[in-house]
Amino acid sequence: MTAMAPPPLLLGCDFSSSPTRRKPIVLALGQRQGARVQLSALQPFDTLAAFGQWLAQPGDWVGGFDLPFGLPRELVQALGWPTSWHACMQHYRSLSREQIRAQFAAFCDARPVGGKFAHRATDGPAGSSPSMKWVNPPVAYMLHAGLPLLLDAGLHLPGLHAGDPRRVALEAYPGLIAREVLQRRSYKSDDRAKQTPDRLIARKDLVNALELGQTRLGLRLKLSHAQRDALVQDASGDSLDAVLCLLQAAWAEQRHAEGDALYGLPPGLDPLEGWIVTADKP
Numbered sequence: 001m002t003a004m005a006p007p008p009l010l011l012g013c014d015f016s017s018s019p020t021r022r023k024p025i026v027l028a029l030g031q032r033q034g035a036r037v038q039l040s041a042l043q044p045f046d047t048l049a050a051f052g053q054w055l056a057q058p059g060d061w062v063g064g065f066d067l068p069f070g071l072p073r074e075l076v077q078a079l080g081w082p083t084s085w086h087a088c089m090q091h092y093r094s095l096s097r098e099q100i101r102a103q104f105a106a107f108c109d110a111r112p113v114g115g116k117f118a119h120r121a122t123d124g125p126a127g128s129s130p131s132m133k134w135v136n137p138p139v140a141y142m143l144h145a146g147l148p149l150l151l152d153a154g155l156h157l158p159g160l161h162a163g164d165p166r167r168v169a170l171e172a173y174p175g176l177i178a179r180e181v182l183q184r185r186s187y188k189s190d191d192r193a194k195q196t197p198d199r200l201i202a203r204k205d206l207v208n209a210l211e212l213g214q215t216r217l218g219l220r221l222k223l224s225h226a227q228r229d230a231l232v233q234d235a236s237g238d239s240l241d242a243v244l245c246l247l248q249a250a251w252a253e254q255r256h257a258e259g260d261a262l263y264g265l266p267p268g269l270d271p272l273e274g275w276i277v278t279a280d281k282p
Contacts, residue, residue: 007031009061010253012172012245014238017067017138017145021046023190027054028242032250035213038222039246042230042239048145055153055167062256062263064172064249065150066241067142068131069160070274072118075132079103085160085272093148097141101134121270126279128173158262159269170252170263170277174244177278180216181209188237195235203232203240210247217251217278252277 012028019025024044030037045051070085071092082088092100108116117130134140156163158170178187187202189195207228213220221243223231231240255264262269266281 007033008253009059010037010246010249011061011063012242012247012249013063013065013067014174014242014245015065015067015142015146017141019046019048019051023236023238025051026238026242028239028246030246030250032219032253035218036220036222037247037250039227039243042227042242048149052149052153055149055155058166060166062168062170062249062253064170064245064247064252064277065146066172066174066245067146068120068128068139068274069143069147069157069169069171070120070270070272071131071143072120073270073272075104075107075118076272078107078118083272085274088272089147089151092144095144097134097144100140100144104132104134104140107132120273122273122275122279125281126173126176126276127179128175128276157274159265160271160274168252168256168263170249170265171274172245172248173276173279174241174248176276177215177217177244177247178206178241181206181214188235188240190236192235199235200232203234203237206240207231210243215247217247219247219250219254221247248278 010030010032014026016023016025024046027043028039029041029043030039076083076088081091117132119130123130129137129139131143132140150169154163155167155169156165182202185202187199187206189199210221211223231243234240252263264277265275269275
């Protein structure tokens, strides 16, 4: 009787485009068994280089990353950039943040109030910020800093870029799952003055819902008492966001285990824009 292969490692990444020791990139590591997802560790990285080195190691995992994997097709076409994903990303990484801000600001300035930003098709179903935003939150810079690390590590990005099929990266968005539970209640802030009792209660409610499996994912989070306390006490929400991305990765890995080569992404996704995993299909 042959031994069953162990389940692949799962990871969720709360990404920062300018990580520090006080505000690191956070990886949540775990595994899925059936409908249960066990959190095994939280791992911080305080430099982009250290994170890139970790990603480049040989491995067998499926990860959800909280950073955009593409730009709106409307924006790319308006700027005259390449409309194949890899060529577009290579061009984008060659630009400085100042050049990105100047070109995106000029694009917005030419558009009417209320429609300044271009959106990807996934933004509506996911409730995500436009990937061209350079402030509040600076997701354009997250794409600029993070996507090259994924490419240089040789990762496989389903629907966008063929890489090592044993190391799979998917675009995740923790706000999608958090809003399902909390609606408009805020659960985190980097500003100490805004780290209120109400946000603490919201984190407790969110963790409780994840443990009970009360989300669209149909998965139950398994935590130790110490892990639960750590997620609730992290007022920045970074650890909890990494765990939300972990659960999205688990949902995708489950789809793949059932035979879906796209890990639950919609078959008709725009191969330039990409798609946020677990967002409703168009």
